[in-house]
Amino acid sequence: MTRRPVDLTQLITDRIRDIPDYPKPGVIFKDITPLLADHVAFAAVIDAVVAHYGGRAIDKVAGIEARGFIVAAPVAYQFGAGFVPIRKQGKLPSATYMQNYDLEYGSETIEVHQDAFTPGERVLIVDDVLATGGTARATADLVRRTGAEVVGLSVLMELGFLNGRDRLTDLDLHALVTV
Amino acid sequence: MTRRPVDLTQLITDRIRDIPDYPKPGVIFKDITPLLADHVAFAAVIDAVVAHYGGRAIDKVAGIEARGFIVAAPVAYQFGAGFVPIRKQGKLPSATYMQNYDLEYGSETIEVHQDAFTPGERVLIVDDVLATGGTARATADLVRRTGAEVVGLSVLMELGFLNGRDRLTDLDLHALVTV
DSSP, X not given: OOHHHHHXXXXXXXXXXXXXXXXXXXXXXXXXXXXXXXXXXXXXHHHHHHHHHTTSOOSEEEEETTHHHHHHHHHHHHHTOEEEXXXXXXXXXXXXXXEEEEETTEEEEEEEETTSSOTTOEEEEEEEEESSSHHHHHHHHHHHHTTOEEEEEEEEEEOGGGOXXXXXXXXXXXXXXXX | OOHHHHHHHHHHHTTXXXXXXXXXXXXXXXXXXXXXXXXXHHHHHHHHHHHHHTTSOOSEEEEETTXXXXXXXXXXXHHTOEEEEXXXXXXXXXXXXXXXXXXXXXXXXXXXXXTSSOTTOEEEEEEEXXXXXXXXXXXXXXXXXXXXXXXXXXXXXXXXXXXXXXXXXXXXXXXXXXX
């Protein structure tokens, strides 16, 4: 094991703040805002995602609303790729494809513009947290519905105990840290 | 006038899509998703913001939910700055400062974590669109309430006919394009 991954894990986990009983009693929310606010840690996160997928050709990066945008957009810039927002229902103004799914605290619908991708484009999906995997599963399905190819799914933090990974076995899933 | 700004303006305006009657009848929504999806235009936008404020010391970039994140986060990365999200009410898990304001289609409350900035930090605010200036005004006031300094406000597109600029005369406001 090289030194770099160990340092990165520490850098990230030290800057994720546990918020008890948010958004509802009994849940411990993982707050990444201290990580994003730290310029060294923020840059290290972006660099690590780019390094992991660096050998792959990526045409577009799809970011999942809203925190996913914060990691996905710099990754898109670094790859010289376009950025596509995956948004909650009603937020995209043009014609969309929709996908319903269950998530950790209820259910949700996400959308993507029908013309966001062209068939054959290679798309990296980026989000902040992988919980039950519902959002990621729905996003991958949406991207594929446009005819594009999903290169992989990158998340900053995987909540391992929720087993979201089990629903995503067809994807090249990369988590910077697993808690 | 150099050639670069002319090309950038064209690059941006050609990729902003008018959506009539969204989000309500009579409104023409400026959809920036075609611009974000174009890898050349997306990179040019980030580079232009960085170039404009390049001579200034910037500790943190504040991005305004949700589309503002998409421009603000790569700008933060390029400056080697931290990223701070300015979010709609109820989205931030820790203690916040709040600000109410009027916006183009109603009213809104935004929040920032009380510990997002330390006094004296130099903060660049980034959003996608400047409309009436309500969101930008509230954000600048929130940042200053934490004791931080607002270096400037950068927007991708200014809707000049709404005169938002008039409410922001105390800020170094930079718009990549004005329509």
